[in-house]
Amino acid sequence: MRVVVLGAGIAGVSSAWFLAQAGHEVTVIEREPGPGLQTSFANGGQISVCHAEPWANPKAPWKILKWLAEEDAPLLWRPKADINQWRWGLRFLRECTPARARANLKSLVRLGLYSRAQLQSLRASTGLAYDALTRGILHYYTDEREFAAAIPAAAHMRESGLDRQIKTTAECIGIEPALAHARKIIVGGTYTPSDESGDAHKFTQALAERAAALGVRFRYGTQVLHLDGEESCEVNGAALRWQDEDGLWQTGSIKADAYLVCMGSYSPRLLKSVGITLDVYPVKGYSVTIPVRDGDHAPEVSLTDDGHKLVFSRLGDRFRAAGTAELNGYDLSLNPVRCAALLKRTQEIFPQAGDYAQASFWAGLRPATPGNLPYIGRTRYPNLFVNTGHGTLGWTEGAGAGHAVAQMISGQQPELDYPFCRGL
Structure with missing residues (x-):
């Protein structure tokens, strides 16, 4: 399939890597001039389950x-x-009950353990230095x-x-x-x-280089304006804007078989264009x-x-x-x-x-997110997926979330036991 990944932080680059390994034709769209220049740039460095x-x-x-x-x-x-x-604050308070806190902790530990294992496997197979x-x-x-x-x-x-x-x-x-x-x-x-610990920015850069060598196409300096889709139908494109060599703004669109939103804090703004609300x-x-x-x-x-x-x-x-x-x-x-x-x-x-x-x-x-559980999975649009909302644990959860969502896009049942999105 042709898959467009929106965002080149840890979540986006990890997802692109696993999608390419699964045989998909992947394009990553990123508004910054390179990978890992926003939340992934100078975080605390902990892979901290x-x-x-x-x-x-x-x-x-x-x-x-x-x-x-x-x-x-x-x-x-x-x-x-x-x-x-x-609204986020009120839902945060709702998640503060002992029962919800315990349930969320169990899900986060499972995701963290799975992701750490995926990161270790990826490091062993690629020799990435970070x-x-x-x-x-x-x-x-x-x-x-x-x-x-x-x-x-x-x-x-x-x-x-x-x-x-x-x-x-x-x-x-x-x-x-x-x-x-x-x-x-x-x-x-x-x-x-x-x-463990390590430099998330170095990791994201190094993995992006490996992904590019695997055939992933990266379009940096490109903004995503909105998604084109109708309720209960597939998304049929993403509107883009970028500057040409003369510094003039150009607009266009990109079409694919599947779209994955990994834009961190900016994900809700984009998904609002197709009527999806994220906490x-x-x-x-x-x-x-x-x-x-x-x-x-x-x-x-x-x-x-x-x-x-x-x-x-x-x-x-x-x-x-x-x-x-x-x-x-x-x-x-x-x-x-x-x-x-x-x-x-x-x-x-x-x-x-x-x-x-x-x-x-x-x-x-x-x-x-109010309960710290990231959004990973499918929306109500059959070809639109999300991998976002990781809060302070993006470096910890990046490899596992990327692997799991790549499995879902490939039509497989994820190995991970987690409350995935299934029709946001």
Whole structure:
């Protein structure tokens, strides 16, 4: 079949790779000049099945209320005159019940485990280099109550097949000696030795190159204006716009047998053109990337700072801190208060690790759903599919979601046990 994939982030490029391997003729449309330049560009670097616990849980509403007035809060809601934001918020509250949170966690763990296995298989078969480290993820706590609450959560994950282990403070330092400076504030941790880390941007670029060699056609610098389709009928084209060599805007369309939307936070805007509503809202996250100054004091095990909701990953001769969540529409501006808080916490934990004068900041929009479950599968249009809404777990879920949706487009039953879309 001829398949058009809309979007060249982790989700789009992974999907294109598996579709091409299945024998399809694939074209990828991307508005940026290359792959992985939006949400996939400078994320936290974790392949973290251990982060499958949904944001929407019984404690979340009270934490959000507490953080409303704090400019540097881990999760900051900026109320706007935006019906989509308020609808998303109400559905987020609905997902906060214990029963829904448990069900969502189980689905996310299954997807994460499947995806991590697919990524490992892909890496073994292609030899892709992307600063990958397979030293696990250590989640450390600085609050006794939060650590106590993590113990039953870790047990639920073990029941679902994830090897998340409880660790003492001393064991945490043993796993990652670079935490020695923070020994006095760490009360315990959880460790998932099978989780990984790596540079998502490098991975996406490298896989796009392999996909192109396999015959996938990439059209960069091309905007998707809308889809053409009628209710209960097939989509019959996608309207495009691009600049020619003289800088003049040109318009046209592309037709295929199947269309796959992998446009992250922008997916709802496109799908609205054919009457489909997705509960996906952009959640801005920040990162800072720092050159390593002293390798003995920079972390090599990927870490999660629970109190500040930050992650740390070593990426070759750099290390990155990332996190925070800001619901502020499609705004991509860098908030200096939040950047300063991110850098300050990193320096507190690893004072000798990096050349902090050379730190570079970034912000990206994570496509979040109320219960953290991404949309993967078929819409009510028989030839229109989606792979979007992965929130903070796009790097973790990319390979598995791409493989599963490629199976669905190929007319196969996915191997993965997951609540796939079947007629959005």
